[in-house]
Amino acid sequence: MSRTYAVAAVAAVVVATVLVGGFGLRISRTTSDFYVASRTVRPRLNAAAISGEYLSAASFLGIAGLVLVHGPDMLWYPVGYTAGYLVLLVFVAAPLRRSGAYTLPDFAEGRLESRQVRRLVSVFVVAAGWLYLVPQLQGAGLTLKILTGAPGWLGDVLVASVVVIAVAAGGMRSITFVQVFQYWLKLTALLVPAIFLVLAWQSDGQPRVHFDEQLSVFRADHPLYATYGLIVATFLGTMGLPHVVVRFYTSPNGRDARRTTVAVLALIGLFYLLPPVYGALGRLYAPELIHGGDADAAVLLLPERVIGGLGGDLLGALIAGGAFAAFLSTASGLTMAVAGVITQDVLPSRGVRHFRLATVLAMCVPLAGSLMVSRVPVADSVGMAFAVSASSFCPLLVLGIWWRRLTPPGAIAGLLLGGGSAFLSVAITVSGAVRPPGWPHALLAWPAVWSVPVGFLAMVLVSLATPGRIPPGTNAAMSRFHLPEAL
Amino acid sequence: MSAESTPRREVVTGVPRRVRPLPRYRTQSEIDEQTALGGAYVRSLMRSQLRAGLTAFTVLAVVVGTLPLVFEALHSAALVWAVLGFAAYPPLTLAAWWYVRRAERNERDFARLVEGRPAQ
Numbered sequence: 001m002s003r004t005y006a007v008a009a010v011a012a013v014v015v016a017t018v019l020v021g022g023f024g025l026r027i028s029r030t031t032s033d034f035y036v037a038s039r040t041v042r043p044r045l046n047a048a049a050i051s052g053e054y055l056s057a058a059s060f061l062g063i064a065g066l067v068l069v070h071g072p073d074m075l076w077y078p079v080g081y082t083a084g085y086l087v088l089l090v091f092v093a094a095p096l097r098r099s100g101a102y103t104l105p106d107f108a109e110g111r112l113e114s115r116q117v118r119r120l121v122s123v124f125v126v127a128a129g130w131l132y133l134v135p136q137l138q139g140a141g142l143t144l145k146i147l148t149g150a151p152g153w154l155g156d157v158l159v160a161s162v163v164v165i166a167v168a169a170g171g172m173r174s175i176t177f178v179q180v181f182q183y184w185l186k187l188t189a190l191l192v193p194a195i196f197l198v199l200a201w202q203s204d205g206q207p208r209v210h211f212d213e214q215l216s217v218f219r220a221d222h223p224l225y226a227t228y229g230l231i232v233a234t235f236l237g238t239m240g241l242p243h244v245v246v247r248f249y250t251s252p253n254g255r256d257a258r259r260t261t262v263a264v265l266a267l268i269g270l271f272y273l274l275p276p277v278y279g280a281l282g283r284l285y286a287p288e289l290i291h292g293g294d295a296d297a298a299v300l301l302l303p304e305r306v307i308g309g310l311g312g313d314l315l316g317a318l319i320a321g322g323a324f325a326a327f328l329s330t331a332s333g334l335t336m337a338v339a340g341v342i343t344q345d346v347l348p349s350r351g352v353r354h355f356r357l358a359t360v361l362a363m364c365v366p367l368a369g370s371l372m373v374s375r376v377p378v379a380d381s382v383g384m385a386f387a388v389s390a391s392s393f394c395p396l397l398v399l400g401i402w403w404r405r406l407t408p409p410g411a412i413a414g415l416l417l418g419g420g421s422a423f424l425s426v427a428i429t430v431s432g433a434v435r436p437p438g439w440p441h442a443l444l445a446w447p448a449v450w451s452v453p454v455g456f457l458a459m460v461l462v463s464l465a466t467p468g469r470i471p472p473g474t475n476a477a478m479s480r481f482h483l484p485e486a487l
Numbered sequence: 488m489s490a491e492s493t494p495r496r497e498v499v500t501g502v503p504r505r506v507r508p509l510p511r512y513r514t515q516s517e518i519d520e521q522t523a524l525g526g527a528y529v530r531s532l533m534r535s536q537l538r539a540g541l542t543a544f545t546v547l548a549v550v551v552g553t554l555p556l557v558f559e560a561l562h563s564a565a566l567v568w569a570v571l572g573f574a575a576y577p578p579l580t581l582a583a584w585w586y587v588r589r590a591e592r593n594e595r596d597f598a599r600l601v602e603g604r605p606a607q
């Protein structure tokens with residue numbers, strides 16, 4: 001019985017996404033509408049859209065799963081995902097908006113006046129986007145498998161196709177409405193079942209959740225180092241995530257970009273109060289997930305376990321719909337960003353038709369990846385995308401906005417040494433060439449602690465060594481970034 | 488920049504993003520023309536904005552940098568739970584709100600300086 005409800009909920013979310021996207025299609029008329037919604041999205045609407053886009057499979061399923069398996073230390077993930085916006089706010093939000101660029105490569109070229117840097121940044125945007133897309137698709141596959149017993153690949157393919165259709169048809173304007181809708185859907189889909197679960201837990205005699213016992217599963221042999229690696233990656237990586245950055249360009253001006261960010265912090269903070277509840281209850285009611293099994297499924301399984309009956313089925317269906325909203329919204333934002341870069345920097349001429357072709361390209365590679373690569377816990381693989389972003393885009397944005405002596409060779413050195421080494425570490429970890437016990441694995445699995453300083457140092461030192469290459473327009477760019485638009 | 492000297496008409500498509508008014512104040516034209524004085528104005532704004540940003544970031548870094556050590560020392564799951572699960576979010580939003588007020592005040596002060604109005 002529960003299958004019917006869950007399938008209906010997933011179908012409803014998919015149809016609603018396509019319909020809301022179609023509503024945007026009618027008002028998406030100009031190229032500017034298509035890419036950045038003509039920069040007219042007001043703070044509140046934009047904040048809900050950013051939050052809707054940001055709360056991915058990792059937030060919806062992954063955090064609860066990790067808390068269930070490894071204990072409350074894993075709550076650094078949601079704190080880091082949120083605090084990343086504070087760092088973004090204080091260093092890049094307003095200047096990035098005022099730079100007037102469409103994408104990160106646009107920013108790099110506008111600031112450093114170098115095609116080479118632009119191309120390199122494009123490569124990193126596409127790489128980080130793909131890294132982040134794979135777990136979204138795999139999460140969808142897992143969800144559909146658990147809910148309906150469908151083969152694992154079906155969910156991946158379903159989400160990939162819906163996203164390609166929605167993005168290719170409506171572009172950014174329609175995505176704004178889709179994301180706003182999905183933020184509230186995701187919040188409701190976790191909040192309502194959580195209330196019922198907590199009530200059921202209370203009538204169950206409020207059994208205590210034990211995290212101190214030795215049940216916790218070995219995660220890293222250097223847990224403190226891993227925690228710091230996670231903190232650095234999430235705090236500094238948020239500002240460079242391609243789907244986050246592109247949304248700031250849709251604000252009307254720098255001041256609104258700042259206010260948007262504050263609202264985002266409040267909205268995602270509110271959402272992150274919920275996954276830990278599922279993690280703790282999962283520990284009580286789905287303890288078999290601690291050892292083996294897909295812990296990411298905890299959120300989906302709880303209503304049936306704790307409440308059962310028709311109520312459990314309905315709440316489970318609500319969660320399933322929310323989970324699909326999470327996959328769809330993050331995946332469409334990422335696809336939008338990656339496709340934008342492919343259109344401008346890879347395909348020959350610009351235009352909306354090429355954008356549609358690029359959308360297909362942007363989704364094909366991660367889809368292939370999600371079907372071939374074995375599963376890593378969702379939150380962990382998302383953490384890897386953050387590490388790459390923190391080591392490449394964070395130095396580029398922060399130094400590009402605040403430091404006049406940055407040069408194109410410096411930027412290239414920083415991107416290659418910082419971002420490149422983080423990317424290699426992630427690739428080695430995923431390939432399984434270096435196995436857990438010992439420092440080599442810890443250093444490669446949580447590279448941000450060393451790769452972020454490497455990126456910054458390389459950028460600063462090489463820039464200082466090439467003072468003749470400071471772009472002539474640096475002062476003009478600085479004025480544009482920092483002066484209020486009204487002047 | 489007179490219209491008569493333009494050799495031929497060109498069709499420009501697209502919506503103009505913002506009509507930039509002619510500089511009304513001397514300081515503003517200094518900035519627009521990128522003179523040494525104008526550069527100094529921009530630098531002063533950047534310095535005050537960077538100071539606000541670094542203040543917020545330093546507080547965040549110090550608190551977050553020491554928290555894992557505190558958790559490690561106290562070994563209390565309940566504490567980790569309370570801090571990371573609930574207590575962390577309001578201060579983050581408050582810090583963001585403080586920064587935005589500070590940054591907007593810096594911009595207002597700068598606008599007054601440029602327009603030659605006395606500080607209120």
